[in-house]
Amino acid sequence: MASFNGYHHQTFLLVFLILHTILFQYYYISPCNAQNEKVDLTLYYETLCPYCSYFVAHNLVSLFTNDLISIVNLRLVPWGNAAVQSSGYFQCQHGSGECLLNMVEACAIDVYPDTYKHYFFIQCIESLAYQNREAEWQSCFAQLSLDSKPLFDCYNQGNGRTIEVQYAQETSQLNPPHAYVPWVLVNNQPLHEDYQNFISYICKAYRGTSVPAVCSSSESIISSFRDEETGTAQQACYAGSQQNLTSFVPTEILQQSTEVFN
Structure with missing residues (x-):
């Protein structure tokens, strides 16, 4: 027994x-568990704010060069300090060209859902914008070998406008409200004026085991971007600032894509 x-x-x-x-x-x-361990990084921005352009084109790219994207859920929200008028038209801080590109980048996120594809397309546009060459944005299709038709369809058929209205509502409901753009959140917590040190916050927030090497190096601290000419710290485009406000009436992108930048 x-x-x-x-x-x-x-x-x-x-x-x-x-x-x-x-x-x-x-x-x-x-x-599934590894996916849940990822850190959420959300950027609220507008396409022709020079500080947003620089951040998207030159700072965020480090997510990909340092393999941080393996532990990050990156989400871009191109609306920023824009507004929806009572007429239903959009009004953007840096003029009609910004309204157009906000919608273009919203469509890119929708029609190229792969993070690598839509980020690098947007990075291409924002690199041009930072050089005051935003009217050349359509050259990014060829640079990245992307089919332009899905994006044009999204824009011309009104899907882009629908997405932008959703982004407008989401941005208006931020708590605390955004004071400026770039407005960066890590796991839903705003970084405020320290947004350029986003890598440090990502590394601190990550709870997984696959820690990228950058989290153990001095590279996790990003020095503030300074204007090359004035040497003064450049930070943000503030909400409520009146710059080049114009009503934007969307028509087919091929008819207006160069006119709005003049």
Whole structure:
């Protein structure tokens, strides 16, 4: 009898160890759990704010060059300090060209859902914008070998406007409200004026085991961007600032894509 009970005890222990191993792999190693460990990085911005353009084109790219994107859910929201008028038209801080590009980038996020594709398309546009060459934005299709038709369809058929209205509502409901753009959140917590140190915040927030090397190096601290000519710190485009406010009446992108930048 003792031998029989011992056999069952050993069998129970064996089954327990097998189940424990399976559960450990499922909860701690499974792709679903790894996805849940990612850090959310959200950027609220507008396309022709020079500080937004610089941040998107030159700072955010480090997510990809340092392999941080493997632990980050990147979300871009191109609306910023724009407004929806009572007429239903959009009004943007840096003029009609900004309204157009906000909608173009909203469409890019929608029709190129892969993060790499829409980010690098947007990065291309924002690099041009920072050089005051935003009217050349359509050259980014060829540079990245992207089919332009889905984006044109999104814009011309009104889907882009629908997405922008959703972004407008989301931006207006931020708590605390955004005071300026770029407005950067890590796991829904705004970084305020320290937004350029986003890598440090990502590294601190990450709870997974696949820690990118940059999180253990001095590169996780980003020095503030300074204007090359004045040497003064450049930070943001403030909400409520009156710059080049004009009503934007969307028509087909091929008819107006150069006119709005003049």
